[in-house]
Amino acid sequence: MSTTTDIARDGAKRARRSPAQRRDEIARAAVALALEEGLSAVTLRAVAARAGATPALVAHYVPAMDELVADTFTAIVDAELDELAELSSSGSAIVRLATLLRTVLDGTRDDVTLVWVEAWALGRRSETLASAVRGAMDRWQAMLGPLIERGVAEGAFRVDDVAGAAWQLLGMIDGVNAQSLVRWGGGPARSTLMERAAEGLLGLPPGALGAPSDPPGSPDTSAATAASSTPDAGRNA
Numbered sequence: 001m002s003t004t005t006d007i008a009r010d011g012a013k014r015a016r017r018s019p020a021q022r023r024d025e026i027a028r029a030a031v032a033l034a035l036e037e038g039l040s041a042v043t044l045r046a047v048a049a050r051a052g053a054t055p056a057l058v059a060h061y062v063p064a065m066d067e068l069v070a071d072t073f074t075a076i077v078d079a080e081l082d083e084l085a086e087l088s089s090s091g092s093a094i095v096r097l098a099t100l101l102r103t104v105l106d107g108t109r110d111d112v113t114l115v116w117v118e119a120w121a122l123g124r125r126s127e128t129l130a131s132a133v134r135g136a137m138d139r140w141q142a143m144l145g146p147l148i149e150r151g152v153a154e155g156a157f158r159v160d161d162v163a164g165a166a167w168q169l170l171g172m173i174d175g176v177n178a179q180s181l182v183r184w185g186g187g188p189a190r191s192t193l194m195e196r197a198a199e200g201l202l203g204l205p206p207g208a209l210g211a212p213s214d215p216p217g218s219p220d221t222s223a224a225t226a227a228s229s230t231p232d233a234g235r236n237a
Helices: 004-015 019-037 044-051 055-061 065-087 093-104 110-122 127-153 162-180 187-202 219-229
Strands: none
Touching: 019 044, 019 055, 019 065, 019 110, 044 055, 065 093, 065 110, 065 127, 093 127, 093 162, 093 187, 110 127, 110 162, 127 162, 162 187
16 A cells, blocks of 8 residues: 555656756756846746745756856857847848848837847846857857848848948847847837848848848849749649
């Protein structure tokens, strides 16, 4: 006959997580906290409460909170970068840039913006976090640089210093989004402001990023036209 103690012991065994599961739970709890309350909310006690664990258990798996904060920052910004790269992966350079700008300035990403702003501030006291921030900024530049190079190759952008233009564009995006945290300006107004600034930076005519489309004969347009004119295999069967 099973005793109450036996049942409790069996339940504890079933509930026991592997080290990998515990680390994953802690990481997800930290990301959720950062997105809801900011990176500064990622503390030992707060993460433990969110993960349903004791502070001692979290400390066992995360000996250095600076590393957890840096890893949390990286997870959030890399997820956004992956999303933006996917959304701006087709069309001419003008179309891709317009898509990227509208996405990051649509007013729905204040949680990620807050993580960035606090990372810059907290990174002054944590080299671990500062290194993660520098790496994320480099990855942003690595996404914007080739996009600008594509625009130059297409004859749409007039830029002499591609790397410098990429850094300047990133700085403008960061600045406009940071201002949005205190509700300065409306969402559409910020987007329009950024489009006009980017047009000036890249030598585009006013309004080019407002309602962009691929010109007839461009590689992307030609591919789409060819695909749409190809007879459907099922109809020819």
